[in-house]
Amino acid sequence: MSKKVRVRFAPSPTGPLHIGGVRTALFNYLFAKKHGGDFVLRIEDTDQNRYVEGAEDYIVESLNWCGISFDEGPNKNEKFGPYRQSERKDLYKQYADELVASGNAYYAFDTAEQLDAERKGHEEKGKTFIYNWHNRERGRLVNSLVLTEAETKAKIDAGEDFVIRFKSPQDETLHLTDIIRGNMKIDTNVLDDKVLFKSDGMPTYHLANIVDDHLMEITHVIRGEEWLPSLALHQLLYNAFGWEAPEFAHLPLILKPTGKGKLSKRDGDKMGFPVFPLQYMSPQGTDHSIGYKEEGYFPEAVVNFLAFLGWNPGTEQEIFSLEQLVADFDLARVNKAGARFDPDKTKWFNHHYMQQQLDLDLAEQFKAIRPELSNIDVNYIALVVGLIKERATFVNDFWDLSHFFFTAPTAYDEKASKKALKEGTADVMTKVIELVNTTDDFTVENLQTNIKGWITDNEIGFGKVMMPLRLALVGALQGPDVFDIMYMIGKTETVSRIENLINQI
Structure with a gap:
């Protein structure tokens, strides 16, 4: 690649950032860093009717939390700024006018009512209305292709609403190339004359997108599959301006867990998993959505599982740090087919990254989310975490796995009690108390030697001792090694819990 690689992520600030958008940002970031390039954030807020206050900040916070922060963007290294399209408004009109002057675009004065009548008329004949070569100059539509120059000017001077439409070519075959999907051919006769500049003085996505990509020297456009139908128009716009187009790559859709249809917020709500990186609350307070961060996912896990939604390394390796992803990422290994979202696999990734975290x-x-731990030494909590984290997927799981390290059981699981408590259990537990009290050097090893030695010497079934002992300590037949629990809670507490069980028998 002779030019410096420059890619952009260009979300609209219309609400929370879907993980599909995060995946697009991630692939852009990986490609840029792989080739020593720049990752640009551009806010595409041309649709002011859908603009949501705070959405831009949410986008930036989400990218930063994932560790895929941008090199250029709003308020950061603005050498090609501004990076909000609403602040580039005057710029787009200049380029729209240039297209009109070159004959590649035209003014259209059709009202919404006129266009609606045309659509209905076509529907009555079993046809679909398309504003393009076959009707734009036949007199039924009101545009500068059928009006004289003087009539067009008079309408504009009179303040009549107009849009600027692209003049799609007739009877041409357009050859397109996509890094992921290969070569494609489009018959230009099927293309409609898209609006490039709206009556409210704002450009549409199509014009602003092309102009900004050109002026910001974007070399590769990596975006979602939903933009593939726009590729023909965008290539035609580059041709009309006489600009070199960037290379395009359209990423596959992220599919529902069933594999059918695009993953949506509704799927997450229905099946109980997040589809946004961070918690989101709409400005009106009517829309609240939980995020991966608040659900207890590690950003490394989110990045890792997102990377595998559409890309594979060609090996059996599944665990990749961000640095490893940068080194191994290749657009040639991105699939064309949609990638099925697997909620269980996301948990698998999080469980792995849980084991890599420092216990402290x-x-x-853990301490921050459980008020019961506010007065407990964090170093003690860290020792507990080391014993139970292998069975956890989230920090939120810790309390259920470890509460007995901090508070004595006040009740005993009914099913476990029936299994563990037999005739003679009280006598056995009384002897265990004696063994505990006579273990001077109170270590896991000494406790294990003394109690297991006594069991063996007296030819007692291990279950007759170990099950009621665990029930006394935990309140159920669960938890890590019994001797680890005894050591952690200490001699006095161990004896107290065994005595409580004896009193309940």
Whole structure:
């Protein structure tokens, strides 16, 4: 690649950033960093009717949380700024006028009512109305192709609403290339004359997108499959301006867990998983959505599972740090077919990254979310975390797995009690108390040696001792090694819990 690679992520600030958008940002970031290039954030807010206050900040916070921060964008290294399209409004009119002057675009004065009548008329004949070569100059539509120059000027001077439409070529075959999908051919006769500039003085996505990509020297446009139908128009716009087009790559859709249809917020609500990186609350307070961060996912896990939604490394390796992804990422290994979202696999990734975290870091997170731990030494909590994190997927799981390290059981699981408590259990537990009290050097190893030695010497079934002992300590037949629990809670607490069980028998 002779030019410096420059890619952009260009979301609209119309609400929370869907993980499909995060995946697009990630692939752009990986491609840029792989080739020593720049990753640009551009806010495409030309549709002011759908603009949502705070959505831009949400986008930036989401990217930063994922560790895929941009090199250029709003308020950051603005050498090609501004990076909000609403602040580039005057610029687009200049280029729209240039297309009109070159004969590649025209003014259209049709009202919404006139266009609606045309659509209905076509529907009555079993046809679909398309504003293009076959009707734009036949007199039924009101545009500068059928009006004289003086009539067109008079309408504009009179303040009549107009849009600027692209004049799609007739009887041409357009050859397109996509890095992921290969070569394509389009008959230009099927294309409609898209609006490039709206009556409210704002450009449409199509014009603003092309102008900004050109002026910001974008070399590769990596975006979602939903934009593939726009590729023909965008290539034609580059041709009309006489500009070199960037290379295009359209990423596959992220599909529902069933594999049918595009993943939506409704799927997450229905099946109980997030579809947004961070928690989101609409300005009106009517729309609240949980995020991966708040659900307890690690950003490394989110990045790792998103990378595998449409891309594969060609090996059996599944765990990749961001640095490894940069090194191995290749658009040639991105699939054309949609990628099925698997909620269970996302948890699998999070479980892996949980095991890589420092126990002390996890302990601090655990302490922060459980008021019961406010007065407990974080170093003790870290020791507990080290014993139970292998069975956890999220920090939120820790309390259910470890509450007995911090508070004595006040009740005993009914099913476990029936299984563990037999005739003679009280006598056995009384002897265990004696063994505990006579273990001077109170370590896991010494406890294990003394109690297991006594069981063996007296030819007692291990279950007759270990099950009621665990029930006394935990309140159920679960948890890590019994001797680890005894060591952690200490001799006095161990004896107290066994005595409580004896009193309940």
